[in-house]
Amino acid sequence: MSQKSEHGKWTVSSSDESVDEQDNCDKPSTSLVQRAGRDRAGEPPYPCSEARKAAQKRKSSPLEFRDGNFSSEVQPAPKRLSQEGSGWCLSSSDEEGDCQVQAKRGDAAATSARLEGDCAKEAVKDELPLNHSSTGPSVRVQDTWDLLNGGNPFRFFLTKVKGIKSKYNSGALHIKDILSPLFGTLVSSAQFNYCIDVEWLIHQYPKEFRDKPLLIIHGEKRESKADLHEQAHPYTNVRLCQAKLDIAFGTHHTKMMLLCYEEGLRVVIHTSNLIEDDWYQKTQGIWLSPLYPKLPPGAPGSAGESRTNFKSDLISYLMSYKSLALNEWIEVIKQHDLSETRVYLLGSTPGRFQNTEKEKWGHLRLRKLLKDHATQVTDEDSWPVIGQFSSIGSLGADRSKWLCSEFRQSLVTLGNSAKSPTDQEVPIHLIYPTVDNVRQSLEGYPAGGSLPYSIQTAQKQLWLHSYFHKWSAKASGRNHAMPHIKTYMRVSPDFQKIAWFIVTSANLSKAAWGAFEKNGAQLMIRSYELGVLFLPSEFGLDTGFFQVKENLLSDEPASSFPVPYDLPPEKYESKDRPWIWNIPYTKAPDTHGNMWVPK
Template sequence: MSQDSLHGKWTVSSSDDDDDGENLPPSGTTTSNSSQPAASIHDLPRSATPPSTKLEPVTVEVKPEPVASSVPLLFIGSEARQMAAANQLNPVKYETSPSLAGKHKQEVADGSGWALSDSDDDDKVDVKGKGAAPKRKPPSPKAKKAKVENERPPSPHGRLYYIDEPEDFFETSVPCLNDIYRFYLNKVTGLDRKYNCGALHIRDILSPLFGTLKESVQFNYCFDLAWMVEQYPPEFRNRPVLIVHGDKREAKARLVKQAQPFPHIKFCQAKLDIAFGTHHTKMMLLWYEEGFRVIILTSNLIRADWYQKTQGLWMSPLFPRLPEGSSASAGESPTFFKRDLLEYLAAYRAPELEECIQRIKEHDLSEARVYLVGSTPGRYVGSDMERWGHLRLRKLLCDHTEAIPGDETWPVIGQFSSIGSMGLDKTKWLAGEFQRTMTTLGKSSVRSDPPMHLLYPSVEDVRTSLEGYPAGGSLPYSIQTAQKQLWLHSYFHRWKADATGRSHAMPHIKTFMRVSPDFTQLAWFLITSANLSKAAWGALEKNNTQVMVRSYELGVLYVPSAFSMKTFPVQKNPFPVSSSTSSGFPVPFDLPPTPYSTKDQPWIWNIPYNQAPDTHGNVWIPS
């Protein structure tokens, strides 16, 4: 396929991205932008033809907003997420979208078919200057007057954006979905009820049905603390909460300001000593009167991530306290989950986590059947190279899986919501080291070269999603990165999840797996916070004698041997939930994956899409 047919003609209208998979500002550098990474939104190709009929805008009911937050939520997240918030607060309707026809464009010299606006010459972008994308219509005076003092500041998606959940949406029940694997999807507003059966909302996770909560620790990247507090049931709402974050400077000040109304919230700042690193781990440590539980998930602690996105989580069993006088090695699982969790927490070198570490030692984690796969910032040599990142995953796959006859035909499927810079060709990182990790099965020194399918939403997937173009705010792939790695796009496949009812709930979940050629068996499955980036997974340096990891990430690996199986059977229709005894693994998207057609483009957040309306009748114009 030609590059033109793959990508259309894109227009640059934003600043250059960094090396981080979430396109976040560097935590540890002197950049003035200290807000954290998030998502972005995009548009149809400029060569696309507008549809003959306009999509009907969604009719919504205004949902009462929770307790007031003292910090404007437009500051939450990456530039892409902030752009999504701005567009939802002040949307541009399709029929009033400014025309870009008269703008002068210069063709990119590499023949990619993209058109750069004048303001983007030499990578210098002045969003207010000549050649910038059209500005949205300013809000009317009436809209400003509508604000009253006791109202909460606008939600990240706009005051009128969220629709009311049905009355039974927050009905909490102990889930029966996949108790074997303890892998759950989130509830999604706007789906048929059967597709939320057995799924979990954050209110379910924190409900009394899972234990009498005494205190909790929340590790995450983005926080809306007022919203978070509202998700705890009233009887637990003032119990101590420790927030583990990576914010610095202005972003840290905003986070601390958010907590002013909540004296039960304390903070632990993760050390980020390498440029472009982020604290991207998403984990809950929940301490109950009855024991202790770990939740490892993909959602930020903001309402948008629990609203109309596909997310996933692993929920541990309830870990009981060990008897008094138990040995230091007591309570370990066959997967060494306890040891690895303690090692991960110790890597923060944070006094605020010492009490957590001691408490975990006092609990029995022997029921855990998954392996922990974490990343922590640093440069590692020798045996330490296998402690973190993709080399940690490679070590686990080498030690705990077995080679399968004909495994060269078993494809790897990676699915993620953000993409970092990987070099001028696939040998630089993706095939050079990451694919070698993903294709490891057992201790065989012979490495097969199976297909690799990368699932990432297309422009059309985003346009027709429940959220419309703003869903792309959580998909921060920038034009600057995309231009440098056209080779990557031949790997791309569409986001399709009809079996789970979630094709129109854009993914923020991140999963990687090895599947049989007929897509009925899994050799292994990983759910993680890590996107497709070197910052998240680590990259080899110094002639492969050192690995450098920039970010904190965390996930859990399922291998069949830990479940007394040879492979995991794929459960192709996990909803509605019919039994807790099914041995099938609930893959959250359709198999086989669907390759991009010649007309499909990967979603790029920082270019305009004004050729066709989204499901809310709006277009996407980044400023």
């Protein structure tokens, strides 16, 4: 579907269209490929959104700022590989060719030197390649083991960011860390995601695991599906599973890894696409499960359940795909003990749900969890809700259509207290990057390719922008790493306490969280999403709240929750505008000296 506006042509990706296809879990086949060998200059080699394609185009053909004007497209100047900070070489399994990041990115110091902030000039000299640490590989292995097994009761991590001080990456993970042999001896894995670069993904696995069975669950259709099959065809161990998207404009947005080891099972729920860009200079979130041991032979599949019912909820989520390939993984989960899980699973799956089915998914699932398990707090009406996300859907003509009615009612639920949504005046703070946030980022304007808020949507809901707050993460050293993470939480008026916290793939949209139909009798959800809910009661806190961990590098109590951005959030000033990807920005250069003209 295409439309034209004063800002140019924009396109909805093929995976968003309404025509249905039969679910397909099979080996990649070139019989689907109609365009093999085509050359699409400037486009990424994997299916993705139009915003991502625009970012890739501007990276390959930047528009340089010159005396207040932008030049014609120029090819980026060749850059030498830096020997220090030379990419993500994280384990002994890396070989030449795995560290492709730096070759494609150029010298990180050139970018860092343009940035404001205390990390600018020291970024490169303070950061050593992880396999060339002066303390030796054994210390690095021990550090990773400690990170995995102690000091982080929430098992909530951020991704590593290239180009910032190494101390700010303390406690962070890269995908190669997650797939490292240190985490287990891999037998097979499943990767659920939206945007997937198969070749890059395969090379994130250690060499000894690259031929292990890999199931990729995606939502691509027609031409994009053919592209994915073309990518996967060289890898005989890879199977593709197409998630059904029966409702128009839905996406398979869930980001999860299922990792089956000789030693047990691990579940990873995160916010990163399976592409190089998302693991390089963005702020992303990860929940990493414990290593779940196998149940004794003969134990029933219902054994090994957690207090949070995580096992049965994960099985229900996988069953919603109605896929034979995922039935195999359901059996694997049944064979393991998930009783150590302390988080609640919060998922969305496409469909129209009535009666008790409504409470299984989306924002009504959150409402039920908070009603049944959250603890009431004093003066709860004064506790704000914070939503932080990387994309925004169409929310209606005014705030009463969804945001401040059904969605807010779910977000403000605490225990059995029930108030009419019309009586609620709980403050809502929405964190979304400004144009200047993006312009001054490590990536510059192309970072906005992962913030796909369109002018067509923004123009219809100018009322929403009064809720916006800037992205600010100075305390964590990630102020210039744009967020692709999505988080939601309820905080005290002084921003020192948290009643609950969510990390999820779900952006601020009705497609992700669901919207009422038939006067509230039915909940309609378009997309697959997945996240986890943290409640204080599951971590031994009877106060009803977590303390906010203000300094992520400090030795504050383990019960302090590591919020990945600064609190309180800073409201937009009169000159600030939300980042909108499909309009030009030509009045000021970004950190690479370039402009943004998406088409």
